[in-house]
Amino acid sequence: MIKDIQNEKELLLQLSKGSELAFQKIYNCYHNKIAAFAFLLTESPYLTEEIVQEVFMKLWIHRRKLSEVTNFNAWLHTITKNLIADAMKKVAREMVAKKNAVRRAVTIENNDPSGYIAFREKELLLEKAIKQLSPQQQLVYKLSREQGLPNKDIAIRLHISNKTVKNHLTNGMRIIRKYFSLNMYETNS
Secondary structure: OOOOHHHHHHHHHHHHOOOHHHHHHHHHHHHHHHHHHHHHHHOOHHHHHHHHHHHHHHHHHOHHHHHHOOOHHHHHHHHHHHHHHHHHHHHHHHHHHHHHHHHHHHHHHHHOHHHHHHHHHHHHHHHHHHHOOOHHHHHHHHHHHHOOOOHHHHHHHHOOOHHHHHHHHHHHHHHHHHHHHHHHHHHHO
């Protein structure tokens, strides 16, 4: 925490005007506190680092609004808490998806070996289809479909608009569907 409220208000005012020095001072002051809080709840060094980066990225992005913030510590705590909740939901979704994938694979393998082979062929076909996408489309697709990020988070992470994310996904899915329709016959013959 910054030593006195007057210094904090002055730093926030400077930051709202784009001062990188003020940002660095605030970062140095709050980094460890945010990291400790995030690690306490996530127990993951990787998630902790991601959350800390996201908190300070949001701070920088919303710096012009800081003059409206009356309790900076509470504001920062709320952002951190929300990002931790989002990260934990993402982890939970990934765990459920992995369990479901394993369950499907085991069911297919136990009940019908040919079903498992067909499942694996479709998986390989999807990998090839994804390689047909532009690098940006591949990145957006993987962040959306494999990591489960919502479009707004992808837009923030890649510094593009939500509409651009949606367009990349729409066009990417069109290319993938077309690739499947053209190549599905080859895997079934």
